[in-house]
Amino acid sequence: MSEIIRGGQFLVKETKCEDIFTPEDFTEEQLMMRDSVKEFADKELWAHKDKFEKKDYAYTEASMRKAGEMGFLGIAVPEAYGGLGMGFVDTCLVCDYISGATGSFSTAFGAHTGIGTMPITLYGNEEQKLKYVPKLASGEWFGAYCLTEPGAGSDANSGKTKAVLTEDGKTYLITGQKMWISNAGFCSVFIVFARIGDDKNITGFIVENDSANGISMGEEEHKLGIRASSTRQVFFNETKVPVGNMLSERGNGFKIAMNSLNVGRIKLAAACLDAQRRVTSGAVKYANERVQFNTAIAQFGAVRYKLAEMATSTYAGESATYRAAKAIEDRINARFAEGNSHQEAELKGVEEFAIECSILKVAVSEDVQNCADEGIQIFGGMGFSEDTPMESAWRDARIARIYEGTNEINRMLSVGMLIKKAMKGHVDLLGPASKVQEELMGIPSFDTPDFTELFAEEKAIVINLKKAFLMVAGGAVQKFGPDLDSHQQLLMAAADMLIEVYMAESTILRTEKLAKREGEDKVQEQIAMAKLYLYKAVDIVNQKGKESIISFAEGDEQRMMLMGLRRFTKYTNMPNVVALRETITSKLVAENDYCF
Structure with a gap:
């Protein structure tokens, strides 16, 4: 392997094909993991799509428990905290193949393993990690992430939720409203962001879900897609949080939030890939079976055009996502070798490639939407029916352009970060x-x-x-x-x-x-x-x-x-x-x- 390039350097340095990682480079172990995840997705998720479309939140939770039993929730968690401690490519691989069957499960999985567990793994102190991470890695507990507020969406640092220290200095009282909280209906632990006094930046807290402690929730949101993903408003009314549950340092919440989003962006790209493969495969099968004018529609040039474009965007998304995932993994490993802690290596490794993470988030989220749209078109009138998988794929894909910072924000970030670098x-x-x-x-x-x-x-x-x-x-x-x-x-x-x-x-x-x-x-x-x-x-x-x-x-x-x-x-x-x-x-x- 040649010198590890820095994030953004692809623009000014020549990259040789031997220096990038591709899906054809998966090891035997990675292929076994992929097949195991695909089997789970086919059997537990794809075969029960109707349950997800009928808002069976209990089935989403049950599926998450099964994923935990199989070790899929702990792929990125170090072994010391009950996880498998696997590399960044493996993390993206599991995220890819477990996410394509239904957006509802994909959202629950992503919210839990990413923004629900990762902030504690990467920013928590030893006591916090030992207390919470093993339960999150096994699926005994589930995590949720409370950042967004009615007046603070893309402007995450403008949140109004307050954390007030009690006179005895032992407890913070958190009061405020959070919205669009994935997994809220069945989570055990919230990562909550609140402002202490007039601090410039917000602070992160680990908050256990307990209705007797001033935590209440709105009804389940009725959404365009990801219908069986539990999404609720969460209200905190002087919720008591021990001072020992502050995550990282006071005022560090904005940094935690932003770094969590960097990781989330490349994982979101990975999570769209198998959805594209499934949509493309479904469209090909239907085009081969559907006969019009005594000819399978797969023989018509207008349909062939669409199939070629769908496959091409899928192939491009795979190529770029796994290239970046391995670049991040190499950077993490290099930092380990230099003596960085797990936290430092992971955070700095991903942060180094924040530009590529934003690029991928935009490109792949838009490609999966276009792919699903063309899938509906190939199915014709049937594609508009809930009886075919294209309709739910199209609805589920729509959220990907909003998650992890809207595509507009990410476009501006990619160029802005490059200029700053x-x-x-x-x-x-x-x-x-x-x-x-x-x-x-x-x-x-x-x-x-x-x-x-x-x-x-x-x-x-x-x-x-x-x-x-x-x-x-x-x-x-x-x-x-x-x-x-x-x-x-x-x-x-x-x-x-x-x-x-x-x-x-x-x-x-x-x-x-x-x-x-x-x-x-x-x-x-x-x-x-x-x-x-x-x-x-x-x-x-x-x-x-x-x-x-x-x-x-x-x-x-x-x-x-x-x-x-x-x-x-x-x-x-x-x-x-x-x-x-x-x-x-x-x-x-x-x-x-x-x-x-």
Whole structure:
């Protein structure tokens, strides 16, 4: 393995295919874990979808207990606290395959293992960890996370819930209202965020669920999707919390909340992957069975187009998610080797790749929604019926764009964090951006490059897409400086460029690695998906780049940048995307499954 790159450096450093982790690199143990999780999901969740759609909260709780008995709730928990102590890739793997059957269980699982358990594992003191984590890891107890308030959603630090120290200094009295609390109906422990006095930042507390201690709840929320996920308002009325149950230090709550979200973002991306696989497989099977005009609809070009696009976005999501998961795991392990504690290594390892976590959260949550939407369309009128799995998949997918910070927030965060990293010297954006400026002033080469090797042109295009982003981001920073934050439409357009670079590069690198291992002739469909994804990415970078440049540049500067954008989004050999889609769909239809 080469030097471990830092988060965000994918933009300015070349990554070789040998240096990334792909789903084809799973170990025997990981494949066994995957199969065990898939069996659980098929038997306990997919086979009982009707219970989840009929708001059977008790069945969600029972399924969570079974998941606990099988060890799935303790994958990321250290062995010292009753967990399996497995690596970050394993954590994402379990999250991926346990989440695709139903969004209701996926939400309960994610809320419990992530924001319900992880803050204690990573921020709790030894006494707190020994008291709470083993019960949470086994499924004896369940966790919930109380951050959001009626007036504090994306602005998490503006919460009004108060924590007042009693005169004897032994207890905090917490009073306030929390909303959209997943697992509230059956949890044993809340992670509650409240403000002490006039503190600038909120503080975290571990609060045991006890109605006799001033805790009451609203009725179950009736939601568009994730219907059997327990979601309630929680009211605290002078709820007594021992001072020993403060999580980390006073005023550290905002940091806990933000770091929990970083981990949650990549896990949310992982949680969308198997949903996409199941939707794509379901659509392929239906298209093969459904006959119109004496022909299976899988033979119609309009349907084949959709199937190819659904498979491609699924494959791209897998490629990027597992690439980032392994990068995080490598960073965690490197910090362990340097003598960091488990807490420090995990927190800093994930924090290092916060940009990639935001990118993945946006890209995969939007892809799963589009995938489910096309799934409904392939089913036609039947897709609109509750009797088919497409309808619930579409509703369940919708929340993913809101969870863990809305996609709009995450778009702005990804670019904002990258610029902050550059200012701290963690990622050299200035040097590469200056070189792009010089290139724009120079005379372009008219030589015809040699693109005989697999992906030679595609990798050259990815380098150019990076230049397009650097040109736009560099120009925007020069123009607006510290006021860039207030230009949200520009930030969002730049973020879309950044997202497409990471997703397209990850897909190409995965496929190049696979082709070297298996031989190009064996992976023609994966090659087609990588080329198809890049083709669409180039279009998006061109469109968003144009929108960005026109918003802040004028006259000669604008003309020069638009000319540069055309140069950076140009193919020498334009791919035949209809033929690429045909290659992909032929394999799907023949295998009657998402088979990659």
